[in-house]
Amino acid sequence: MRYLPLTERDREEMLAALGAPSIDALFAEVPAAARLDGPVGLPRAKGEIEVERAISAMAARNVVAGSVPFFVGAGVYRHHIPAAVDHLIQRGEFLTSYTPYQPEISQGTLQYLFEFQTQVALLTGMEVANASLYDGATACVEAVMMANRVTGRRKAVLSGCLHPHYREVCETYARFLGFDLATQDPAPGDEDLGRLVDRGTSCVVVQNPDFYGEARDYSGLARVCHGAGALLVVVVTEILSLGAIRPPGEMGADIVAAEGQSLGNALNFGGPHVGLFAARDKFVRQMPGRLVGQTADLDGRRGWVLTLSTREQHIRREKATSNICTNSGLCALAFTIHLALLGEAGLVRLARLNHAAAVAVAERLERIPGVRLVNRAFFNEFTVRLPQPAADVVEALAQTRVLAGVPVSRFYPKRDGLADLLVLAATEMTTPEDIDRLEQGLREVLS
Amino acid sequence: MNDVSLTGPIASVTGNRGLQIEEKLIFEQDSPGRCGVDLPEPAPFLSRLGGLARQGVIGLPGLSEPQVVRHFTRLSQKNYAIDSGLYPLGSCTMKHNPRLNEKLARQPGIADIHPLQPVSTVPGALELMDTLAHWLKILTGMPAIALSPAAGAHGELCGMMAIRAALELRGERRSRVLVPESAHGTNPATAAACGYMVDPIPANDSGRVDRAALEAKLGPDVAALMLTNPNTCGLFEGEIIEIAAAVHAAGAFFYCDGANFNAIVGRVRPADLGIDCMHLNLHKTFSTPHGGGGPGCGAVALAASLGRHAPLPWIVHGPDGLELLEQGTGAAELSLGRLKGFHGQMGMFVRALAYMMSHGSDGLRQVAEDAVLNANYLRAGLEGELSLPFGGHCMHEVLFDDGFLKDTGVTTLDFAKALIDEGYHPMTMYFPLIVHGAMLIEPTETESKASLDEFIAVVKRLAAAARSGDVRRFRSAPVLTPRRRLDETRAARKPILRWRAELECREAAE
Numbered sequence: 032m033r034y035l036p037l038t039e040r041d042r043e044e045m046l047a048a049l050g051a052p053s054i055d056a057l058f059a060e061v062p063a064a065a066r067l068d069g070p071v072g073l074p075r076a077k078g079e080i081e082v083e084r085a086i087s088a089m090a091a092r093n094v095v096a097g098s099v100p101f102f103v104g105a106g107v108y109r110h111h112i113p114a115a116v117d118h119l120i121q122r123g124e125f126l127t128s129y130t131p132y133q134p135e136i137s138q139g140t141l142q143y144l145f146e147f148q149t150q151v152a153l154l155t156g157m158e159v160a161n162a163s164l165y166d167g168a169t170a171c172v173e174a175v176m177m178a179n180r181v182t183g184r185r186k187a188v189l190s191g192c193l194h195p196h197y198r199e200v201c202e203t204y205a206r207f208l209g210f211d212l213a214t215q216d217p218a219p220g221d222e223d224l225g226r227l228v229d230r231g232t233s234c235v236v237v238q239n240p241d242f243y244g245e246a247r248d249y250s251g252l253a254r255v256c257h258g259a260g261a262l263l264v265v266v267v268t269e270i271l272s273l274g275a276i277r278p279p280g281e282m283g284a285d286i287v288a289a290e291g292q293s294l295g296n297a298l299n300f301g302g303p304h305v306g307l308f309a310a311r312d313k314f315v316r317q318m319p320g321r322l323v324g325q326t327a328d329l330d331g332r333r334g335w336v337l338t339l340s341t342r343e344q345h346i347r348r349e350k351a352t353s354n355i356c357t358n359s360g361l362c363a364l365a366f367t368i369h370l371a372l373l374g375e376a377g378l379v380r381l382a383r384l385n386h387a388a389a390v391a392v393a394e395r396l397e398r399i400p401g402v403r404l405v406n407r408a409f410f411n412e413f414t415v416r417l418p419q420p421a422a423d424v425v426e427a428l429a430q431t432r433v434l435a436g437v438p439v440s441r442f443y444p445k446r447d448g449l450a451d452l453l454v455l456a457a458t459e460m461t462t463p464e465d466i467d468r469l470e471q472g473l474r475e476v477l478s
Numbered sequence: 479m480n481d482v483s484l485t486g487p488i489a490s491v492t493g494n495r496g497l498q499i500e501e502k503l504i505f506e507q508d509s510p511g512r513c514g515v516d517l518p519e520p521a522p523f524l525s526r527l528g529g530l531a532r533q534g535v536i537g538l539p540g541l542s543e544p545q546v547v548r549h550f551t552r553l554s555q556k557n558y559a560i561d562s563g564l565y566p567l568g569s570c571t572m573k574h575n576p577r578l579n580e581k582l583a584r585q586p587g588i589a590d591i592h593p594l595q596p597v598s599t600v601p602g603a604l605e606l607m608d609t610l611a612h613w614l615k616i617l618t619g620m621p622a623i624a625l626s627p628a629a630g631a632h633g634e635l636c637g638m639m640a641i642r643a644a645l646e647l648r649g650e651r652r653s654r655v656l657v658p659e660s661a662h663g664t665n666p667a668t669a670a671a672c673g674y675m676v677d678p679i680p681a682n683d684s685g686r687v688d689r690a691a692l693e694a695k696l697g698p699d700v701a702a703l704m705l706t707n708p709n710t711c712g713l714f715e716g717e718i719i720e721i722a723a724a725v726h727a728a729g730a731f732f733y734c735d736g737a738n739f740n741a742i743v744g745r746v747r748p749a750d751l752g753i754d755c756m757h758l759n760l761h762k763t764f765s766t767p768h769g770g771g772g773p774g775c776g777a778v779a780l781a782a783s784l785g786r787h788a789p790l791p792w793i794v795h796g797p798d799g800l801e802l803l804e805q806g807t808g809a810a811e812l813s814l815g816r817l818k819g820f821h822g823q824m825g826m827f828v829r830a831l832a833y834m835m836s837h838g839s840d841g842l843r844q845v846a847e848d849a850v851l852n853a854n855y856l857r858a859g860l861e862g863e864l865s866l867p868f869g870g871h872c873m874h875e876v877l878f879d880d881g882f883l884k885d886t887g888v889t890t891l892d893f894a895k896a897l898i899d900e901g902y903h904p905m906t907m908y909f910p911l912i913v914h915g916a917m918l919i920e921p922t923e924t925e926s927k928a929s930l931d932e933f934i935a936v937v938k939r940l941a942a943a944a945r946s947g948d949v950r951r952f953r954s955a956p957v958l959t960p961r962r963r964l965d966e967t968r969a970a971r972k973p974i975l976r977w978r979a980e981l982e983c984r985e986a987a988e
Contacts, residue, residue: 035841045927048858049854054851062719070843082832090606093601113543122554127560130771131770136960146505276530356631358773364550376512
C-alpha cells in the first residue's frame with residue numbers, strides 16, 4: 032500500500048523488538064466477541080488510477096456550474112478564484128499543519144490568521160473578528176448564543192428574511208441548547224422587527240442583503256435594540272457585498288456573522304466554507320472560537336499566539352463559551368489570499384462588476400411579461416415573482432441546461448405565497464450570452 | 479557548540495537568518511491603488527443600491543500578485559507540517575495527506591457544483607455521499623450515518639442532540655452525563671452546552687475508566703456516558719462491553735468519542751462494543767488535511783434507536799434512485815433538524831472516500847495495525863528513559879508522564895520545546911489531565927521504522943541531557959526557530975487582535 036512505509040520485514044523486526052508474538056497480541060485488550068478475524072465486506076485496495084477513475088465517474092454525473100448559464104446563489108456564490116490562491120493554500124506547510132498550539136513553529140498560520148481577523152474587521156466595519164467558524168449558518172447561531180451570554184437574556188428575534196438554513200440551524204440549537212426564538216414568517220418585504228423587542232430579548236437577527244437580495248439600512252433597528260438593552264446581529268451571506276454597500280458596523284451592529292465563501296473558496300456543493308465572526312471590542316471575552324493575538328518573543332520580536340483561550344473548551348471544559356475546536360483555517364487562508372490580491376481597489380471593482388451583472392439581469396427579466404421584480408435595492412442577487420411555480424420553471428430550464436436560480440419553495444414547500452418566488456444571483460462570471468440564454472429560456476417556459 | 483551565540487542577539491543586519499526571512503504584515507506592504515487582480519471596469523449602468531453605497535476607505539492594502547505569492551510563501555516557511563517531518567501530536571492523528579485526494583476534490587464535478595442547483599443535476603454528488611456513508615456503516619457496524627457535522631465537536635453536538643431527542647420521544651428528561659476525567663475538553667463542553675450536568679468519572683490505576691465508580695453513578699437521571707475508546711491514555715477500555723450493558727440497563731445511551739478510531743478501524747466495529755453513537759473525525763482517521771485548524775468533518779455513526787433523529791439533510795434510496803430529503807417531514811419526521819448550512823463538507827467527503835478506496839478493506843485494517851505497532855515500538859524504545867504511568871501494550875499512541883524529569887529542573891514544556899530545536903513538532907503536552915506533566919505521543923502509521931528509530935535516539939539524548947543537569951538548553955529552548963518563546967500573558971492581558979496603523983506607530987515610538 033503506497034501510503035504505508037512499513038515493510039513485512041520491518042513489522043517482524045518491530046514485533047520482535049517489543050516482545051510481541053504477533054500483531055494480534057497488541058489488540059489482546061479488545062474483547063474476543065468484538066474482534067474481526069479478517070477484512071470487512073468492502074472492496075480491496077485500489078491504485079491511484081482506479082480510484083481516480085471511480086470518483087471521477089461520480090463527478091462526471093453532475094452538471095458543472097461553469098458549463099452552463101448559471102444564476103444560483105442563495106448563500107453560496109460562484110466567483111472567479113485567482114490561480115495563485117489555490118496554489119498557495121496547497122503548500123504543505125499550510126495544508127498539513129495542525130492548529131497552531133506551538134507558536135514558535137506556527138508563525139505562518141498565526142500571522143495569516145491575524146491578517147484574516149484584520150481583514151474581516153475592516154470589511155464588516157467592526158472592531159474585532161475571530162479566526163473563523165465552520166460556516167455562516169453556525170456563525171449565526173453562535174452569535175445568538177453570544178448575545179444570550181452578553182445580555183443574560185434568552186430570546187432572539189429572527190427576521191423572516193434570514194436565510195432558511197441559518198434559521199433552521201438556530202431552531203435546532205434553540206430546541207436542544209435551551210433558548211427561545213421569535214421568528215417572523217418567511218416572506219420578502221419590510222418587517223417591523225422593533226415591535227418584537229422587549230426586556231427579554233437578547234438580540235434581533237437580520238440579514239443584509241437579505242435572503243431575497245434586498246439591501247437595507249438597519250441603523251433605526253439598531254437604535255431600537257440598544258434602547259431595550261438588546262444586541263443587533265447582522266448576517267451577511269455574500270461578503271463581497273461589503274465592497275459596495277455600507278457595512279453592518281456603520282449601521283450599529285453589535286455582532287456580524289457572515290459566510291466568507293465568496294472570497295477564495297469554491298462552491299464545493301456547500302462545504303467546506305468559512306464562517307466569519309466579528310463584534311464590538313467590549314464583547315471580546317464572550318466570543319466563540321479561536322483568537323490570534325499579537326505579542327513578543329523572549330528577544331522582543333513581534334510574534335503571534337492563540338490568545339484568550341480561557342474561553343475555550345480545552346481549558347474551560349464544561350464552562351467554555353462554545354464547544355468549538357477545529358474551525359476553518361485553510362478556507363480562511365484562501366479568503367485572506369484572495370482579498371490580499373484584490374486589495375481595496377480590486378474588491379471595490381469586483382463588487383461593482385457583480386452589481387452591474389445583477390442589474391443587467393434584472394433589467395432583462397423585468398421586460399418579460401408576468402415577471403415582477405420584488406426588490407427595491409439589491410447587490411448581486413434579487414428575487415422575481417413568476418406567473419407560475421418557480422420550482423417547475425427551474426426544472427424546465429435545467430432540462431435546457433440553464434441553471435436559473437433557487438425557488439424559494441425548495442425551503443418552504445408547504446407555505447402559501449412563496450411558490451412563485453425565484454432567487455437569482457449574477458456575478459463577474461456571468462456573461463452577456465448567459466443572460467441572453469436565461470431571458471430566452473424563461474420567455475419560452477413562461478409562454 | 480557555543481550556546482551564547484544561539485541565545486544572544488541576532489547577528490544579521492536584517493534579522494533574517496538564511497532561509498528564515500522576516501515578513502511584514504500585508505497591511506505594511508500597502509501601496510494604494512495597486513492590485514493583484516486585473517478586472518475590467520463595467521460599462522456604465524444605473525446603480526440599484528438604493529442609497530446604501532459604501533462611503534470612505536475600507537483600509538485594505540494593495541499588493542501585486544508577486545508580492546502576495548512571496549508573502550504567503552515566506553509565511554508558509556515559518557510553519558512545521560507533516561510534509562516536513564514527524565508530527566507526533568497525540569490524539570490529533572497527524573498522518574500523511576495523500577495528494578490524490580486534493581486533486582479529486584478539485585475536479586469541476588465536485589468543486590464547481592452548487593448545493594442548491596436542482597437535485598436532478600447532481601446525482602453524482604448524492605452517489606458519492608451515499609458511497610461514503612456505506613463505507614462508514616460497514617466499518618462501524620452502525621445502520622445510519624449523519625454526514626453534515628463540520629468537525630468532531632460538531633459531531634458530538636449532533637450525537638448528544640440525537641440522544642436528547644430519543645429520550646424526549648420516550649418522555650424522559652434526564653439531567654446528567656457521565657464523562658471520564660481523561661476526556662477531551664470538547665466532551666464536557668458539549669454535554670454542558672446541551673444543558674446536562676457533567677459528572678466526572680475517575681480513572682483506575684491502569685488508566686481505564688473506573689468501572690465500579692461509573693456503575694455507582696448510573697441512575698435514572700443519567701442521559702448518557704461519553705467515553706473515548708481507545709481512550710486518551712492510548713489504552714483500550716477492555717471492559718467496554720460490560721460498561722455498555724450497564725449504561726443500557728440504566729436506560730442511558732452510550733456516546734463514544736471516535737477521535738481515536740484510527741487505532742481500531744477494520745479490526746473492531748464500534749457497534750460490536752455496544753456503542754449507540756460515535757463521531758468520526760474524517761480529518762484524523764481518514765486523512766483529510768488539518769489545514770492549520772480545519773476545515774474538518776465530524777460524521778456521526780448512529781444506532782437504529784438514534785438514526786431516525788439524524789440531522790438534515792438525509793440521503794435515502796427511493797424508487798428512482800437516491801433522494802435528498804431536506805425537510806423534517808415524512809421519513810425524516812423525527813430528525814433533530816439542521817446543524818449546518820447546506821449538505822455538509824463535500825470537499826472532505828471526497829477526500830475521505832478516496833483515502834478509504836485507496837486502502838480498501840485490507841489496507842484500512844493494516845492502517846490500524848501499523849499505527850498500533852508504531853506506537854508500541856516507540857513505547858518499547860523509550861520506556862527505559864521516560865516514565866510510563868500505565869503498564870501493558872498501548873494502542874495507537876503512548877502516554878508518558880514527567881516522572882523521568884523529577885528533580886532535573888526541566889518541565890514537560892521545556893522538554894517539548896527542546897524537541898522543536900531538534901526538528902520535531904512536540905507531542906501533545908499536559909493532556910490528558912489525569913497524569914502529571916503528560917506527554918502523549920502518536921506517530922501514526924505513515925512513519926517509517928527509520929523515522930521512529932531517529933526519533934527514539936533524539937528523545938533518549940534529550941532525556942540524558944536533562945538528567946545531566948543541562949537545564950539551560952531546555953529552559954531557553956527553542957532558539958533555532960523563527961520566534962523564541964512568546965509572551966502569552968502579555969497577549970491575553972492587553973489583547974491586540976488586529977493590525978492598526980496608529981498602534982504600530984505608538985509601539986515603535988515606545
